[in-house]
Amino acid sequence: xxxATVSRRACAGSLAALTLAAVAVGCGETTNxxxxxxxxxxxxxxxxxxxxxxxAAQAATFALLRTAPEGLPPAIRQTLRTPIAGMNYALAQxxxxxxxxxxxxxxxxxxxxxxxxxxxxxxxxxxxxxTAQARTSGVATTSIPRAGQNAPVTGPRLIVxxxxxxxxxxxxxxxxxxxxxxxxDGLFVRRDDSVDPPDRITVRR
Amino acid sequence: xxxxxxxxxxxxxxxxxxLAVILLLALSSPAAKASPFCxxxxxxxxxxxxGAARALNGVNGYGDSHSVCVGADILAGPCxxxxxxxxxxxxxxxxxxxxxxxxxxxxPTVVHGDTF
Numbered sequence: 001x002x003x004a005t006v007s008r009r010a011c012a013g014s015l016a017a018l019t020l021a022a023v024a025v026g027c028g029e030t031t032n033x034x035x036x037x038x039x040x041x042x043x044x045x046x047x048x049x050x051x052x053x054x055x056a057a058q059a060a061t062f063a064l065l066r067t068a069p070e071g072l073p074p075a076i077r078q079t080l081r082t083p084i085a086g087m088n089y090a091l092a093q094x095x096x097x098x099x100x101x102x103x104x105x106x107x108x109x110x111x112x113x114x115x116x117x118x119x120x121x122x123x124x125x126x127x128x129x130x131t132a133q134a135r136t137s138g139v140a141t142t143s144i145p146r147a148g149q150n151a152p153v154t155g156p157r158l159i160v161x162x163x164x165x166x167x168x169x170x171x172x173x174x175x176x177x178x179x180x181x182x183x184x185d186g187l188f189v190r191r192d193d194s195v196d197p198p199d200r201i202t203v204r205r
Numbered sequence: 206x207x208x209x210x211x212x213x214x215x216x217x218x219x220x221x222x223x224l225a226v227i228l229l230l231a232l233s234s235p236a237a238k239a240s241p242f243c244x245x246x247x248x249x250x251x252x253x254x255x256g257a258a259r260a261l262n263g264v265n266g267y268g269d270s271h272s273v274c275v276g277a278d279i280l281a282g283p284c285x286x287x288x289x290x291x292x293x294x295x296x297x298x299x300x301x302x303x304x305x306x307x308x309x310x311x312x313p314t315v316v317h318g319d320t321f
Contacts (some may be wrong), residue, residue, distance in 0.1 A: 081299035123296040125283030142284040175311040196309040197272045197284030
């Protein structure tokens with residue numbers, strides 16, 4: 001009986017000590033912490049308040065934004081955490097692009113963004129264009145599969161984007177060369193062997 | 206309680222506890238904090254700007270006059286499609302490495318990057 005009591009005390013003592021040790025270690029900074037996103041950092045544009053509805057200028061120019069939003073899936077929101085550029089994840093529109101990966105058009109405050117999850121890029125990617133620029137040139141994300149910067153390209157360049165209403169095609173300018181992508185239902189997809197992202201994209205109406 | 210069980214219980218508890226501590230240590234890493242890199246530097250094509258290695262959850266970047274690609278070490282994020290567009294790579298986990306921002310377009314551009 002006495003030995004059993006000692007044994008339980010020993011167990012309890014060990015548990016308490018180990019729990020304290022674990023808590024002490026766990027009190028350090030861990031990957032589970034939600035980091036603060038840069039708020040008005042000098043290096044990137046300020047992070048404005050999240051929009052509560054699709055900005056009129058964006059809705060007037062992009063048919064996709066005039067349909068019921070699907071919103072970003074929870075797993076994508078979890079990865080993105082705090083929105084940049086005032087993006088409202090609930091207003092995200094799935095871009096039904098005939099390409100590998102998943103894409104969403106997400107309205108922001110003064111910005112229109114494409115959120116993407118592709119096999120060729122790490123994590124979740126976001127490209128945000130100012131609304132005025134998006135209204136004239138559309139907004140697109142480019143993935144170039146390679147194992148890091150300066151590593152050889154391992155697959156075709158993939159550009160997925162949304163064009164403004166009335167666009168028939170977009171012209172992709174890359175290092176003095178141009179390539180044309182047809183716009184279908186407001187979307188464009190371009191796969192080619194270029195190893196560079198576009199300098200710019202212009203719209204043909 | 207027998208002699209063997211008296212000895213066995215603390216050993217088991219100790220072993221499980223040690224395992225828990227080891228797991229916590231393995232999963233622990235410095236938290237990512239907002240931290241700029243390459244701010245205002247002029248980057249020429251195919252000559253990316255690297256920031257100092259750090260703990261990061263993602264990388265933001267944009268170029269004043271050209272599109273850019275962002276990443277960290279061997280992790281490649283998306284590329285923007287024009288000047289002023291923000292390209293962001295969100296990893297969803299903490300990674301310790303050197304962030305980069307690359308201008309792959311024609312001609313140099315001033316770039317701005319930060320990690321979070």
